[in-house]
Amino acid sequence: MVTMDKKSFKKAYVNKFLEMHGIELKEGTNQQKYEALGSLVRDYVTRTWLRTNKKYNKTGEKQVYYFSMEFLLGRLLGDALLNIGIRDICKEGLAELNIDLQELENLEEDQGLGNGGLGRLAACFLDSMASLNIPGHGCGIRYKYGFFEQKIIDGKQVEVSDDWLRHGNVWERRNSNKAEIVRFGGDIKVEERNGRLTFVHVNYAPVLAVPYDTPIVGYKNGIANTLRLWSAEAVSNEFDFSSFSRGDFLKAIEYKNSVESISQVLYPEDSFYEGKILRLKQQYFFVSAGIQSIIRHFKKHGGNIFELDDKISIHINDTHPTLAIPELMRILLDEEGLAWEDAWRITEKTISYTNHTILAEALEKWPIDMFKSLLPRIYMIIEEINRRYCEELWSKFPGQENKISRMAIIGNGQIRMAPLAIVGSHSINGVAKLHTEILKKKEMSDFYYLYPNKFNNKTNGITHRRWLLKSNPKLTQLLCETIGDGFIKHPLDLQNFENHLNDTSVLDRLAKIKFENKQKLAKIIFQNQNISVDPKSIFDVQVKRIHAYKRQTMNCLRIMDLYNKLIDNPNLDIHPRTFIFAGKAAPGYYLAKNTIELINNVADKINNDSRVNDKIKVVFMENYRVSLAEDIIPGTDVSEQISTTTKEASGTSNMKFMMNGAITVATLDGANIEIKDEVGDDNIIIFGLNADEVLNYYRNGGYSALEMYNNDLRIKNVLNDLINGKYHNDRDRFKSIYENLITYNDEFFVLKDFDSYLKAQDKIDKLYRNKREWQKMCGVNIAHSGIFSSDRTIEQYATGIWGSEVLYKNL
Ligand code: 26W
DSSP states (O other), rough: OOOOOOHHHHHHHHHHHHHHSSSSGGOOOOOHHHOOOOOHHHHHHHHHHHHHHHHHHHHHOOOEEOSSSEEEOOOOOHHHHHTTTTTTHHHHHHHHOOOOHHHHHHHSEEESSOSSSSHHHHHHHHHHHHHTTTOEEEEEOOSSSSSEEEEEEETTTEEEEEEETOOTTTTOOOOGGGOOEEEEEEEEEEEEEEEEEEEESSOOOEEEEEEEEEEESSSSSSSSEEEEEEEEEEOTTOOOOHHHHHHOHHHHHHHHHHHGGTTTOOOOOSSSSOOHHHHHHHHHHHHHHEEEEEEEEHHHTTOGGHHHHHEEEEESSSSTTTTTHHHHHHHHIIIEEEEEEEEHHHHHEEEEEEEEOGGGGGEEEEEEEHHHHHHHHHHHHHHHHHHHHHHHHHHSSSOOOHHHHHHHHHHEEEEEEEHHHHTTTTTTEEHHHHHHIIIIIITTHHHHHHHHGGEEOOOOOBBBBIIIIITTTHHHHHHHHHOOOOHHEEEEEEEGGGGGTTTTHHHHHHHHHHHHHEEEEEEHHHHHHHHOTTTTTTTEEEEEEOOGGTHHHHHHHHHHHHHHHHOOOOOOOOOEEEEEEOOOOOOOOOOHHHHHHHHHHHHHHTTTTTTTTTTTEEEESSSSOOHHHHHHHGGEEEEOOOOTSSSOOOOOOHHHHHHTTTTTOSSOOTTTHHOOOOOOHHHHHHHHSHHHHHHHHHOOOOHHHHHHHHHHHHHHHHHHHSSSSSOSSSSTTHHHHHHHHHHTTTTHHHHHHHHHHHHHHHHHHHHHHHHHHHHHHHHHHTOOOOGGGGHHHHHHHIIIOOOOOGGGGOO
């Protein structure tokens, strides 16, 4: 926490501006003003950062390293100001200089180095670790281009590269002196040295991994942890390797380009695995650099390698960083000279793994040939891990050949990352109760039988600092006035808000705050999309990645149905609604892109039909990202969490919405179940098939989409509308959606759940008209959202998986 007053802040800011830009403040552009502010705040943070690192080195506390291919941080300025405790001073001080803080904050590029839930979870976790005094650091890739920027042109998604570094990045510090070399390709020579077989890597292509460090500031606790992102560079020319010494210029350029491509761009797929060699290179690149630097630092400060697992935890975010296991083995065996058994024991105790999806198509497996030539030594180690593990399997399951080949790490010409992650970690967790149960009973049941004690649940969470304090200051103010500010450090205290829900003046204020947030959102919608929407209408929102299992299609079909009903009966008695969508589709995912186009065409048709315009409007907001989510969520009335049951591992936007007082319409999937358990049946609208029913259909069949079509006129009409030219002159335009539902028998039960979804929406309509009851429901949701703070989640990881001392209780 930084202590200062407004006057000294102003002085420091004016000086900083002058120093940086060499002109007077009043002559500067907003961009320059933002840069000066960022730089000043960075200076404040730097002192804290230094102190924190000193403290960690001195106390020798256990360090946690969170390895992730993705960190979806969003903007950092606002959060940093909040966490160091000078946001108000800064806001007021700038105002006196005629500068609007919010305007400067809006100039910051989102740090969008992630796809969706998994990447944002990593960012929330970093914030919670720092705020709970846990020495926990991120390790990932500094992609030159983050998640693509989405433009909507003629209703279609167009991808534009995200050049997020073009104005520089005030938060990062390049640490060339801490670079590591990562080795690709080459051969392994086996030699005997002092009676021991040693493995020497020769003829490899070296890649220089340069770390860029960003401080992660804890909430008013004087802690700044580190997010270390690695950038790939060519090693300098002095490096001796044979092809270059002949002065082969083109080869040298080729080498440089191929090296730099490693950290060039984030893969925009978040549910579908493709065996791309570049992705494998990315994975090994950051994992190897990260582990090498951890061990180097550990030894530099006198660590005993046999005590590594007491002093260090390495957590892998899904299977993407699984090569941490063989890489740590490599270092312990080849560089530290440990025996296999010792190295294995230490590795398993150091590493833990979270699974984030049960979608089979997301499971990573690499072709052996490709893997072996890229990472020859790592391949040898995986082979040996697999050999020993299969021996264990043979002795536990004699004669069960099928089972063993199913569970093996290597099989069918591929290396399977999930089995490797399970075998090499001491803990495997799912991200919500149902998800963990499905892992244990179904997806990973063979492994659960083998290692029952490794499996556990850690229901996801979100940082209430960003998703409530920062994004919804008015609601935060109301909460502070009614229940005090204790909930900021102890989010479970939000429960006390429930005691105020019979106070009509509190409910009035709650309603007023929601309305003002909706006005603000309406303004943004108008600015960005040029559509005017009425803040008095129900804001009904589905924002997330576009995917068949998330069922944006079902949402769109019910809007089409409602439109039909309104045309048939202009007096239909409904409260006006604004349907808001946002989300990106993977560039190669045709069906998802087609869904975006459908939504936009439906929006166009409806928004231009004066017969229905006082009742419904549809908006697709371009370029969904963290900063847009911060604008949308506080202004939402209805949160759509409508995935096919069993498919959404947890969901995290569901938690953000409830924390901001939206009512959830949900299937009993992922963390929706836990939200329902918290708020009670009366404060959430549940619909659709349950998990047993879905699993039963998948196992035994018996579902016919065509039957649904033939027996329900509403379904027949909206499906026909997909192909009769109503929403596009080209009748084939939305055929893929139609065929998915009818010809391919609706894998995600859109039609099966349709009726119950419509009923859920009718219920919302009725509830919303009873203003007082609605406000109370919102209040109950807010009051019960504390358990979904990522502080709770991180405390459970710390005590249940990492074994790190949790000191925050003593704060
Ligand atoms: C190999 C390509 C790929 C890349 C990323 C496959 C799968 C992923 C992620 C596991 C997808 C993801 O983001 N999963 C989401 O993780 C969130 C955080 O736990 C959950 O809340 C979401 O339910 C889950 O879909």
